[in-house]
Amino acid sequence: MFILTKRHDRLRHQGIITASVALGTAVIAGAIVMAAYGANPVAAYAAMIRGALGSGFGLAEVVVKAIPLTLTGLAVALCATMLLWNIGCEGQFVMGGIGAAGAVMYLAPVLPSALLLPAVILCGALCGAFWAFIPAFLRVWGNVSEILTTLLLNYVAIILMEHLYFGPWRDPEGMGFPGTPLFPPAAMLPRFGETRIHLGILLAALLVFALHALLARSKWGFSIRIIGNGPRAAAYAGLNVPRQTLLVMAASGALAGLAGMCEAAAIHYRLQEGFASGYGYDGIIVACLAALQPRLIPACALLLGVFIVGGEQLATTMQLPASISRILEGALLFGFLLSETLGRYHIRLARPTNRT
Amino acid sequence: MLADITFISKIAMKSSVAVCFAALGEIYAERSGVLNLGVEGMMLVGALAGVAAGSATGNPVLATLGGMAVGGLLALVHAFFAITLRVNQTLSGLALTILGGGLSSFLGRAYIGKPALRMRVWPVPYLKDIPVVGDIFFKQTALVYLAYILVPLGAWVLFKTRLGLRIRAVGEDAASADAVGVNVTAIRYGSTIFGGCMAGLGGAYLSLAYTPGWKENITMGQGWIAIAMVIFATWHPMRAFAGALLFGLLTALQYFFQATGVEIIPVNVLRTIPYLATILVLIVVMRLDRTQGRGAAPAALGIPFSREG
Numbered sequence: 001m002f003i004l005t006k007r008h009d010r011l012r013h014q015g016i017i018t019a020s021v022a023l024g025t026a027v028i029a030g031a032i033v034m035a036a037y038g039a040n041p042v043a044a045y046a047a048m049i050r051g052a053l054g055s056g057f058g059l060a061e062v063v064v065k066a067i068p069l070t071l072t073g074l075a076v077a078l079c080a081t082m083l084l085w086n087i088g089c090e091g092q093f094v095m096g097g098i099g100a101a102g103a104v105m106y107l108a109p110v111l112p113s114a115l116l117l118p119a120v121i122l123c124g125a126l127c128g129a130f131w132a133f134i135p136a137f138l139r140v141w142g143n144v145s146e147i148l149t150t151l152l153l154n155y156v157a158i159i160l161m162e163h164l165y166f167g168p169w170r171d172p173e174g175m176g177f178p179g180t181p182l183f184p185p186a187a188m189l190p191r192f193g194e195t196r197i198h199l200g201i202l203l204a205a206l207l208v209f210a211l212h213a214l215l216a217r218s219k220w221g222f223s224i225r226i227i228g229n230g231p232r233a234a235a236y237a238g239l240n241v242p243r244q245t246l247l248v249m250a251a252s253g254a255l256a257g258l259a260g261m262c263e264a265a266a267i268h269y270r271l272q273e274g275f276a277s278g279y280g281y282d283g284i285i286v287a288c289l290a291a292l293q294p295r296l297i298p299a300c301a302l303l304l305g306v307f308i309v310g311g312e313q314l315a316t317t318m319q320l321p322a323s324i325s326r327i328l329e330g331a332l333l334f335g336f337l338l339s340e341t342l343g344r345y346h347i348r349l350a351r352p353t354n355r356t
Numbered sequence: 357m358l359a360d361i362t363f364i365s366k367i368a369m370k371s372s373v374a375v376c377f378a379a380l381g382e383i384y385a386e387r388s389g390v391l392n393l394g395v396e397g398m399m400l401v402g403a404l405a406g407v408a409a410g411s412a413t414g415n416p417v418l419a420t421l422g423g424m425a426v427g428g429l430l431a432l433v434h435a436f437f438a439i440t441l442r443v444n445q446t447l448s449g450l451a452l453t454i455l456g457g458g459l460s461s462f463l464g465r466a467y468i469g470k471p472a473l474r475m476r477v478w479p480v481p482y483l484k485d486i487p488v489v490g491d492i493f494f495k496q497t498a499l500v501y502l503a504y505i506l507v508p509l510g511a512w513v514l515f516k517t518r519l520g521l522r523i524r525a526v527g528e529d530a531a532s533a534d535a536v537g538v539n540v541t542a543i544r545y546g547s548t549i550f551g552g553c554m555a556g557l558g559g560a561y562l563s564l565a566y567t568p569g570w571k572e573n574i575t576m577g578q579g580w581i582a583i584a585m586v587i588f589a590t591w592h593p594m595r596a597f598a599g600a601l602l603f604g605l606l607t608a609l610q611y612f613f614q615a616t617g618v619e620i621i622p623v624n625v626l627r628t629i630p631y632l633a634t635i636l637v638l639i640v641v642m643r644l645d646r647t648q649g650r651g652a653a654p655a656a657l658g659i660p661f662s663r664e665g
Contacts, residue, residue, distance in 0.1 A: 002440055005664060029455075037463060085446060138635070142642045147393070147446070148584045149638065152631045155577050163624040284450055323461035330397075330455025334433070337443040337451065345442075 004345035011343045018339040022289065025335025026328045033327050039320055048324075051313020052306045058313065060195035064267070065305035067197075068093070070204040070298050071259035072283025074211055075252040077292040081215060082227040082248055088135060088150025089256040090280025091157035092128040096260025098161055099127030101180045101271045104187045105169060113186035120187050120265055121203075121258070128257015129250040131157060136249030140242040146249070158276050165271045179272035189266035198266035203258065204298070212294040224248060256280060278326070282308075285329050289336055304329065358488070360616075364608045365492040370566065372597075372604025373503050374399065374558035374575070378582035379589065379596040380510050381554025385431075387514065387591055388547035389527040389656040392434050393449025395555045396579025397456020402427035402556025403563035404460045407570040410473030419473055420499065420560050427556015428549045430456060435548040439541060442660035453579070460572075467570040475499065475565040497565040499557075503597075506554075511593040523547055527654035530661035540661050555579065577631065578603075584634045588641050590652035599637065606630045 011017060031041035052058045072089045079086040086092075103123035108116055135149035164180065171181040189199045215221035227234040227241055234241050259279060268275060282304055289303070290296035304325075311325030341347070378395050385392045402423040409422025430452060437448040480494040480501065493504075514520040525533040526543045534540050562574050581603055589595035610626040645652065 004440075004442060004662065033459065033462060087450065138639060142639050144635070144638045144642050145587070148580060148587075149635050151580050152577065152584070152635055155631045156628045159624055159627050163622075167624075281454060285454070288447060321462045321465045323458050326454060326458025327462055328458075330451050330453075330458055333447065333451035333454065334437065337437055337448055338441060341441040341443055 003348055003350045004341070005348075007344055007346055014343050017342065018336065021339035021342065022332050022335035025338060026332040029331035029334075030324060030328045034320070034324065037320070039318065044314060044318060044320060044324075047317045048307075048310030048314050051317065052310040057195075058309055060197055061309045061312075062302060062305040063201065064196045064198075065308045066298065066301040067200045067204050068259035068263055068279045069282055069286050069301035069304050070208065071200075071255050071262070072279050073286030073290060073297040073301055074207060074283075074294060075255035075259075076283045076287035077290060077294060077297060078211060078215075078224075078255065079248060079252045080228075080287055080292050082224045082244065083230070084136075084139075084245065084249060084252075085147045086132060086135075086150050086249065086252050086256075087147060087284060088132065088153050088280070089252075089259075089283045090276060090278065091150070091154035092131045092253040092256035093260035093263070093280045094154075094157040094161050094276050095127040095131040095253075096124040096257030097264040097271055097275055098157075098164065098260075099123035099125070099257060100187075100261040100264040101164070101169065101183075102127075104183050105180070108184055108187060113184075116184070116186045117189070117265075120183075121261055124261025124264070125254040125257045128260065129254040132249045132253020132256070133246065136246045139249075140245050154280065161271055161275065169271070171270070177272075180270045183265060183269045187265060188269060189262060191266065196267060198262065200258075200262035200266055203262070207255065207258075208294050208298055215294060256283070259283075282329060285333050288333060307332075360612070362488055362491050364605070364612050366495070367608035367611050368601060368604040369492055370496060370500065370604070371607040372600040372602075373500050374561045374566065375578050375582045375585060375603050376503050376507065376597055376600035377558035377561065378555045378579055379585040379600060380507060380593050381551035381558075382583055382586045383551075383589070383591050383593055383596060384510070384514070384523065384547045384554075385551035386586060386657055387527045387654055388523045388544045389530060389654055389659065389661070390435065390438050390544050390548045390551075391445045391449065391658045392431065392438075392452070392548060392551055393446060393583065394430065394434050394452025394456060394579075395449075395551075395582050396575060396577065397453035397459075398427045398430045398552050398555035399456075399559035399562070399575045399579045399582075400460040400573070401430055401456045402559030403574050404464045404467065404559075404570055405556065406560030407464075407467050407472050407563045410564060411467070411470065414473065416473060416475050416498075416564065419564055420557065423556045423560025423563075424553040425556070427559065428553040431549045431552020431555070432545075434552070435545045439544045439548070439660065442662065445658045445660075457573070464570050464572060468572070470569070472569040473564060474568040499561045499565050502557075507593050507597045514593065524654070526661075527656055530656050530659075534661070534663065544661075555582075558582070581630065581634050584638055587653075588637045590641070591654065602633070602637070603630055606633055 034041040034044050052062055075089050076086055100120045103120045107119050111119055135146045138144040138149055139146045166178050169180045171179055191198045223239050226237050286297055286300045286304055289300040307325040307328050311322040314320045315322040378399055382395055405426035406419050406423035410419030434448055434452050437443045438445045475497045478498055483494040484490040522538050522543055526540050530540045563570055585596050585599035588599045606629050
């Protein structure tokens with residue numbers, strides 16, 4: 001079939017090749033699925049691009065989606081840099097929303113209104129950090145795979161959120177509609193002008209710079225990258241891996257929690273059905289496409305934002321399910337993996353006489 | 357009292373089958389050295405394919421085979437990336453889960469709320485008359501009986517046949533297996549695709565027999581629970597069956613409390629228990645394992661093989 005031999009030179013134009021292979025795979029896979037569904041792929045892609053990039057509203061919505069995607073992308077990338085897989089960002093995102101709503105429920109009556117928003121932000125981050133700390137602790141103490149525990153806790157967080165907005169935190173004036181009460185104005189993250197772009201964009205930008213600086217330049221970042229080179233490198237350098245695991249996972253959870261806090265305090269203004277919409281899982285793709293580099297994450301987040309907004313627009317203009325964005329994301333990740341192989345190996349077809 | 361226990365056990369058996377199939381398949385894939393985290397995605401697409409094939413043909417056998425075939429097809433994608441292209445298997449599996457979730461949600465919209473093929477309960481002659489045991493195990497749908505056959509058969513093939521030996525050898529030390537003439541690539545492809553067929557079968561069981569009809573996200577994490585059960589089972593099919601039964605029991609308790617209206621434990625707490633118990637089971641298994649979790653796992657799990665090294 002195929003024979004792969006190691007490349008000893010670097011592939012030229014690696015960045016362009018990665019981008020085009022990944023995007024090409026996504027576009028082709030999406031076209032096949034749309035055609036199978038009975039839709040015209042060209043018309044559908046045109047509608048997606050027009051919907052996401054063809055108007056000021058569309059562009060602003062792409063940025064709105066890119067804010068939580070940047071934060072969850074950072075969360076996954078930070079962990080993956082030291083070979084930890086945090087695929088529980090969805091749950092940490094939900095916990096961030098719960099933290100924000102909880103701060104509004106219990107602190108709004110007692111805190112001066114100027115302090116309410118900082119409290120909301122802090123509670124969101126802390127709840128996310130707490131949710132990621134559990135798998136980190138189990139990993140350190142019991143060597144339990146963080147892949148499975150972070151993921152399983154997603155379901156627990158979502159059930160907890162449903163319990164809260166169907167039960168004790170339900171809005172008594174919600175007219176039977178399940179959801180927590182609307183946030184008071186003092187707990188809302190301010191938006192810019194007529195758009196839904198909110199203050200979270202500054203938070204996200206700040207964290208991108210901070211993480212880039214920390215990972216690239218600080219002693220802490222250096223030690224994380226050494227641990228990421230494998231357990232033997234870490235042991236040789238005499239690093240305290242358990243402590244870094246707890247710290248990095250908690251920081252990662254805080255980032256995802258902030259994403260959830262932003263969605264609660266700037267978009268929905270409450271917890272309700274549909275709050276957990278997959279930004280946590282999208283973070284995995286953002287982080288991979290960015291090759292775990294914080295400085296590349298915003299661009300990748302914007303790309304996924306285009307997919308998501310395009311998918312939503314497709315749902316309204318052509319009555320196609322918005323989940324097309326998820327198919328594109330999955331195929332995008334496969335395309336990215338393909339491009340990695342292209343960068344690492346020479347691929348050629350085996351002659352029929354060769355046994356592979 | 358006995359009636360209650362029989363009722364709970366019957367539901368527990370019924371609720372464990374999808375996890376059981378998926379875990380059996382994943383054991384084969386991992387035993388051959390391929391980690392496939394795409395089980396959830398393969399189950400979802402298998403469940404949808406089962407519904408689609410069922411409404412197209414009206415034949416439960418073809419519907420089941422449709423689910424298996426599509427599960428296997430998705431596994432082929434993972435196999436190509438993991439085995440031939442030698443990519444990171446964790447990421448390839450996650451990509452498969454995301455893709456499968458998207459595919460099932462996109463293509464499944466046409467089937468939401470539609471009446472679907474429903475597999476009937478088929479009591480086994482004679483065996484159904486055994487008191488208690490007959491009620492629990494032999495008044496089920498045909499796919500449950502298939503699990504009774506496939507699990508011991510899967511264990512037998514893996515541990516008692518030449519094929520099973522080859523699968524295990526490839527998963528432990530691919531280079532040595534290759535040196536004695538085992539076709540590593542073929543064994544890994546075969547095991548991974550078999551794993552996908554089993555995940556698809558598990559999904560089809562959910563959408564044809566357990567809760568007939570297509571619902572978005574019908575698996576609710578059962579694919580991930582199956583992967584956890586593989587670790588709990590230390591890669592043994594029979595122990596995976598036990599793990600799946602534990603999951604089934606916790607699910608059954610939820611139904612029992614809802615059906616009887618007794619709310620000793622709030623329903624939302626019960627809903628979280630299968631996930632929390634799975635985590636607990638992982639903790640116990642890891643604490644009991646003195647080899648830091650590496651002893652039981654196939655040594656070459658997740659490591660691509662090539663002759664050139």
